Amino acid sequence: MDSKRIDKLYNILEEIRNSVDDQVTKQLELDKCKRVIHRLGSFSSDCEECLQHLIYFKNHIIQLNDKREHLVESDFKQHKKTLGDIRSHLQKRHKLVTSGHYLSIYMSMGISLGVVFGLVIFDNIGLGIPIGMSIGLAIGSGLDADAKKKGMII
Numbered sequence: 001m002d003s004k005r006i007d008k009l010y011n012i013l014e015e016i017r018n019s020v021d022d023q024v025t026k027q028l029e030l031d032k033c034k035r036v037i038h039r040l041g042s043f044s045s046d047c048e049e050c051l052q053h054l055i056y057f058k059n060h061i062i063q064l065n066d067k068r069e070h071l072v073e074s075d076f077k078q079h080k081k082t083l084g085d086i087r088s089h090l091q092k093r094h095k096l097v098t099s100g101h102y103l104s105i106y107m108s109m110g111i112s113l114g115v116v117f118g119l120v121i122f123d124n125i126g127l128g129i130p131i132g133m134s135i136g137l138a139i140g141s142g143l144d145a146d147a148k149k150k151g152m153i154i
């Protein structure tokens, strides 16, 4: 899909943002939608599935915009599912991660290792946990920052 059509999609998102209240903006995760469109756009020349997702998402956004004043619970649910499907494709196929992905992995790993080391080395769980946590925090936030720099966050 060419960049003009992507820009048009961005415009529709802005139209929605300008006409609904903050709570709806939040529920629709419009910033996330923008990132998703950007990613799909950049992968769609090589990935048929991204192209399909992008076409589907475009129609979906247009529909949302048409009834933006009358959105009901099922619209939000469908929106969430649509975004979820796309994100799981981007994560699985294109190795994108959610913000804070590495932090949560390494924090929990750090805590479990902290428990083990605390018991084995210090004979004190209370001492091991904070050490494990700070190591997990350092590694996880470093990897998150790196992923962000490489544009791998979705």
Ligand SMILES: [Zn+2]
Residues within 6 Å of the ligand: 043, 047, 048, 049, 050, 051, 089, 093, 094
């Ligand atoms: Zn793809």
